[in-house]
Every structure is written in structure tokens, then in C-alpha cells.
Amino acid sequence: MDLPVNPPVSPMLARAGTAVPAQPDDGPAWLYEPKWDGFRCLVFRDGEEVVLGSRTGRDLTRYFPEVEAAVRAELPGRCVVDGEVFVPRPDGGRLDWDLLSQRVHPAASRVEKLARETPAQFVAFDLLALGTEDLTGLSTAERRARLVAALAGCGPVTHVTTATRDAAVAARWFTTFEGAGLDGVVAKPLAAPYEQGQRVMTKVKHRRTADCVVVGYRLHKNLPGIGSMLLGLHTDGEEGVAFVGGATAFTAKRRAELLELLAPLRTGDEPAPGEKNRWNARRDDSWVPVRQELVCEVEYDQLEDRRFRHNPRFLRWRPDKTPRECRLDQLDVPVGYDLADVLSGASR
CATH class of the missing domain: 2.40.50.140 (Nucleic acid-binding proteins)
Structure with missing residues (x-):
């Protein structure tokens, strides 16, 4: 694997906040996203070679073969994407943490069975590299625009997270999206580069x-x-x-x-x-x-x-x-x- 950003990568982190940060009067400073309650996952794709890396650097690829296949079918040929793996309930109505946690199993036969019965999906919320470009030095606003353009039309297994610069919308998400199993709201500084391992973002969770x-x-x-x-x-x-x-x-x-x-x-x-x-x-x-x-x-x-x-x-x-x-x-x-x-x- 020869990418502009190679594994392992320590993902950018968030510090806990007590409320959704307000936008300043002189213009938007934050990008707001739903907080997905799954397994943090960095996707590295170099042609047919795919690695799904955890927050701690653990290789998750063998546990989610259906996501590995979807990355090859749905994402750009050379990219590094930060996101989250999740498992929806069979009816598709909300996230299911118990079903997700069962997917990390030592037996290959069990992994294959669960991949069929409770398939996982991937939601992307940042783009670290594309083609030969290292995008980590770009601002959040620039990386978001590149992410949306690069993953336009992806699916049905891979997705781009919804996002907004409207604090009122984010506050509404904090309440309503919990009904779908999400965990709160994340606020990212619009001008910040991607800083590995640093608590740059703010997360607001239900307590x-x-x-x-x-x-x-x-x-x-x-x-x-x-x-x-x-x-x-x-x-x-x-x-x-x-x-x-x-x-x-x-x-x-x-x-x-x-x-x-x-x-x-x-x-x-x-x-x-x-x-x-x-x-x-x-x-x-x-x-x-x-x-x-x-x-x-x-x-x-x-x-x-x-x-x-x-x-x-x-x-x-x-x-x-x-x-x-x-x-x-x-x-x-x-x-x-x-x-x-x-x-x-x-x-x-």
C-alpha cells in the first residue's frame, strides 16, 4: 500500500462539551455533524488493497468483509477516509450497538455468518487523502467539500454523513436523531486542519x-x-x-x-x-x-x-x-x- 497517508493513523479526536457550540456573530466557525455510535474506522484503499483501521490501529478488515467489498465497489480507487462502521437493525430503523459488538468475533465462520445476517455499513465524515494528494493540511471546510464531491453517488453500503453550519439545526439533531440510535452532535472548527490524535473537535453526548x-x-x-x-x-x-x-x-x-x-x-x-x-x-x-x-x-x-x-x-x-x-x-x-x-x- 502506497498512499499519501498510510496506516496506522491516529484519528482526530473530540473533547466533551456540555452544549452545542454557538456560531459567532461574525460568521460560521463550526461544522456540525451527527455523532455516530459505531466503531471508528479509517478506510485505506489503494486499488484492490483495502485496510479498515480502528482508532487504536487494530485491523478491522477481517471482521467486516462486506464493508471491505463495498469500499472496492463504491469509493474512489485511491483514498483515505475517516468514518464509522455501524450495524442497523434488521428493519433498518436505527443503529444497533449489540449487533455491532457481536461482529468482532475470532471465528471466521461466525464472521461470515454475521456478515450475511447483520451486515454493517460505513459512514464517512472526513477525507484525508485522494489520489496522490495528502489533504490533512486543508481546512475542515475544504476537506468537507472534497469529501462530498469524491463520494458523490456512493452507496448503498457507504455513505457521507449529513452536516450543517446552522447551530439551530444541530441542536434539533441532538434531540431527534437519538431516536435513530445516534449519540449526539460533533462540532468541528471550520478552519482547522486534520490533526492526528489531537482533541480538536467538540462532542456533545446525551447524559x-x-x-x-x-x-x-x-x-x-x-x-x-x-x-x-x-x-x-x-x-x-x-x-x-x-x-x-x-x-x-x-x-x-x-x-x-x-x-x-x-x-x-x-x-x-x-x-x-x-x-x-x-x-x-x-x-x-x-x-x-x-x-x-x-x-x-x-x-x-x-x-x-x-x-x-x-x-x-x-x-x-x-x-x-x-x-x-x-x-x-x-x-x-x-x-x-x-x-x-x-x-x-x-x-x-
């Missing part, structure tokens, strides 16, 4: 809180203490308490403290079997049930069906709340929005 009952814990594999604290919410269904996710981000000291707190609440001598790990069948995912007495507040971004899409962040204990008050219906469920409208740019 919510929920009160959950602690239903158990998993022990840490290497450290003394818990690995994760498992959370549940009461429902009106037969299951009583539905498992909704687990908080995992704790210091080593805090892990030991939590084990000291939770161990006396164990409800049995033997761990309960966990869900079989999709990547490692030999991994022990058993967990320890506890009496459902403790309530904690966590921060989360959004739901995937009835579970937190990503691991929630522990905020504080809530001794003022009873476990019965921790109900599934407290969670904010976004209004549905069609992924096809996001991809077509119909709402721009």
Missing part, C-alpha cells in the same frame, strides 16, 4: 441519570475487589427486576471497599452463571447475587432495548430511595426516528 438497585457483583479478574457492580430496575413484568447493566469504572481502592460492602449481602454460597461470553466461551462470567437493599444513582447515555447501551457511571449512593422506587419507567425513552432519514440528509 442522563437513573436510580438503580444493586442486584449483584462480579469479582475483578486481577485485583482484589469487584470488577463490576450489577444493576437492576423493577418492572411490571414477570421478571420483577430486570438487569440493565453494570458499573465498572472504579479505582483499585474503591473496588476493595465495594467488595467489603457487598459481600455481607450475598444471597448464597455459589455464584450465579452469567451470560456466555460471545468472544471467549471459556471466560468465567459468573456473578454473585446480593440482597436487593442498596440503591445508587448512575449516569448513562441511552438505552439499547431495556439495557444501558454503554456501562453507566456510578455517581452516589441513594439511602433516601427504596429499591421499589427504582423502576424501569423512570428512564427517558427517545421518540423513534428513521435512520434512513439521517443517512439521506433529509433533515438538514
